[in-house]
Amino acid sequence: MSGSPPPALEVADLAVDLRSGGRTIRAVDGMSLTLDAGETLAIVGESGCGKSVTALAILRLLPQRIATMRASRLRLGGEDLVGLSEEEMRRLRGNRISMVFQEPMTSLNPVLSVGRQIIETIRTHRGLDRAAATAEALDLLRLVRIPDGERRLGQYPFEMSGGMRQRVMIAMAVACRPAVLLADEPTTALDVTVQAQILDLLQDLQRRIGTAMVLITHDLGVVAQSARRVVVMYAGRKVEEAPVGRLFADPRHPYTLGLLASMPRLGSSAAHGPRGRLREMSGSVPVMDGRIEGCPFAARCAHALDLCRRSAPEPVEIAPDHRVACWRAQERLEMAHGRV
Amino acid sequence: MAGSEIALEVEGLVKHYAIRGAAARGAVVRAVDGVSLRIVAGETLALVGESGSGKSTVGRMILGLTPPTAGTVRLFGQRIDDLDHRRMRALRRDLQLVFQDPYASLNPRMRVVDIVGEPLANFGLVPAAERRDHVTEILRRVGLGPEHLDRLPHEFSGGQRQRLGIARAIASRPRVVVCDEPVSALDVSVQAQVINLLLDLQAEFGLAYLFIAHDLAVVEHVSHRTAVMYLGALVEVAPTRDLFAAPRHPYTQALLASVPVPDPTVPRRPPIEGELPSAVDPPSGCRFHTRCPLAEPRCRTVAPPLRVVAPGHEAACHLA
Incomplete structure (x- = not known):
């Protein structure tokens, strides 16, 4: 190490097996990521791709009854999390690393006032007395732009709109100024005008308190507008990773290309006239019981070779910070540059 | 292509819900407050809005699933809002x-x-003896095979299940289909398949769609015309291309500006402030004035009616 600070979060070779009804599913396979201090990394993918399981595994929130995980490296700001006890993890969660979920109604306690929940969080982790914690709670509500804080502290979750509840969740998540915030579809349940407000808020908070964020989403629009780097997941694996500008300008994995091509975009009617057909990706996501031989996308891929069906490609760096797990990425790159 | 015969016509549709409980004192939720729409045969009209806008309630009233407080619904000229259960079924x-x-x-x-x-x-x-063959043909039309005939819904993926829902909807050869968020639960890669299927079926059978959705990019793709609702009322109705290229109502403008653009070179636009006001006590005058960046004094007192601002383009705004 040459004196540069360690990454805020480092994950290498994370694998998670989930057991259900006698079957075992490899939900996450060979997942690695590095999150620098203060940056936003998006993980994008469709349902079942393993993006949420990755976050829950990092926080060790998957029930041991059904989940088995292992990783060759799991570090938070240089500190190894692999050997930590349950008690030590509990002290870390909500403190140095915390999480915001999609549906705040299911993560807030419905029978406790919002104020009580925020104040408890502050007292648990920061050992403040009630008066100091209450003052801090009011500061937090201002930080997440909830007006009329005194009144809001006395309200119950059901008395608030979805957007306000998500602000409360965010306030609790950042109460201890965490180094890392894992946000799992934080705006998916919200209307589009409220989503814009919450994305704006998250970015503002990051600037103010220097939190690094992993933003888990299915929405490529959210990725483009919020993240610095992006990881694309498919069937439990990382298929592509790049700085956001590069991923949108020069996507290389056939799945990423398919996702970008099949999403409807604003402005389509002016560009192509209304009611143009969308590009379809054929087939659907593979069922992940047992191990998938070869590349998980091979069955849907127009470029697949025999090799792709036999052997899974590892992510390979094809440009600075741009990694692609595709046997044909290099070849197609050379074709694109006229070298073949 | 869309003809000129009016398939579905809604006039002054209203739905007020009384709030129960002693504290309510006769308060009502004005879920829908005077909505008029027309869809011609073979046309797709999209109805968009955020949660609480009343768009789904409009759909339910058209289908006879929720009785309207006031207003009429006509299907090919015939009034259907006052039908009894038996005639509604037919x-x-x-x-x-x-x-x-x-x-x-x-x-x-x-x-x-x-x-x-x-x-x-x-x-x-279709006589019972021929039904299986007939269903096989309908399944083929929505992209499912004869091997699916004897399966149960849980054996299908989300996208296939939506194909099943569509197969059931078109089985009786209807002329109008109300689609309420038909692709919102689907992943992007499957969403495109289902959207294309809906477009194909419309071309083949001349269906008219009322397409209720919150996803503006999807709506722009599928619809001929688009109607925007805010807090129980229409704020703008226009040919889709005009509405998306040159929205006239400040709410439509804000809505479009809020959609995250999948292009990192496009800077994010500042969000509009505030949240949807309560439908129990909606703002006076223009319902959007509490969040509108352009609001003038008259917007607080005088409700702007929907009026023609360009050919085929209506907006409910004093300033449009």
């Missing part, structure tokens, strides 16, 4: 629906052949 042959959640709208214990064959039996369209 009319279902012509007016069908596709829901958001195929999981919740398919009977989990029924096999596919019976789910899709049910409308054929109910309306006496």
Whole structure:
């Protein structure tokens, strides 16, 4: 190490097996990521791709009854999390690393006032007395732009709109100024005008308190507008990773290309006239019981070779910070540059 | 292509819900407050808005699933809002629906052949002996095979289940289909397949769609015209291309500006402030004035009616 600070979060070779009804599913396979201090990394993918399981595994929130995980490296700001006890993890969660979920109604306690929940969080982790914690709670509500804080502290979750509840969740998540915030579809349940407000808020908070964020989403629009780097997941694996500008300008994995091509975009009617057909990706996501031989996308891929069906490609760096797990990425790159 | 025969016409549709409980004192939720719409045969009209805008309630009133407080619904000129249960059922042959959640709208214990064959039996369209063949043909049309005939809904993926829901909806050869968020529960890669299917079926059978959705990019792709609702009322109705290229109502403008653009070189636009006000006590005058960046004094007192601002383009704004 040459004196540069360690990454805020480092994950290498994370694998998670989930057991259900006698079957075992490899939900996450060979997942690695590095999150620098203060940056936003998006993980994008469709349902079942393993993006949420990755976050829950990092926080060790998957029930041991059904989940088995292992990783060759799991570090938070240089500190190894692999050997930590349950008690030590509990002290870390909500403190140095915390999480915001999609549906705040299911993560807030419905029978406790919002104020009580925020104040408890502050007292648990920061050992403040009630008066100091209450003052801090009011500061937090201002930080997440909830007006009329005194009144809001006395309200119950059901008395608030979805957007306000998500602000409360965010306030609790950042109460201890965490180094890392894992946000799992934080705006998916919200209307589009409220989503814009919450994305704006998250970015503002990051600037103010220097939190690094992993933003888990299915929405490529959210990725483009919020993240610095992006990881694309498919069937439990990382298929592509790049700085956001590069991923949108020069996507290389056939799945990423398919996702970008099949999403409807604003402005389509002016560009192509209304009611143009969308590009379809054929087939659907593979069922992940047992191990998938070869590349998980091979069955849907127009470029697949025999090799792709036999052997899974590892992510390979094809440009600075741009990694692609595709046997044909290099070849197609050379074709694109006229070298073949 | 869209003809000129009016398939569905809604006039002054209103839905007020009384709030129960002692504290309510006769308060009502004004879920829908005077909505008028027309859809011609073969046309797709999209109805967009955020949660609480009343768009789904409009759909439910058209389908006879929720009785309107006031207003009329006409299907090919015939009034249908005042029909009894038996006559409404008969009319279902012509007016069908596709829901958001195929999981919740398919009977989990029924096999596919019976789910899709049910409308054929109910309306006496196909003799029992020929039903299986007929269902096979409908399944083929929505991209499913004969091997699916005897399966149960849980054996299908989300996208396939929505194909099933669509197969059931088109089985009786309806002329109007109300689609309520038909692709919102689907992943992007599957969403495109289902959107294309809906476009193909419309071209083949001349269906008129009322397409209720919150996703503006999807709406822009599928619809001929788009109507925008805010807090129970229409704020703008226009040909889709005009509405998306040159929105006239400040709410439509804010809505479009809020959609995250999948292009990192496009800077994010500042969000509009505030949240949807309560439908129990909606703002006076223009309902959007509490959040509108352009609001003037008259907007607080005088409700702007929907008026023509360009050919085929209506907006409810004093300044449009």
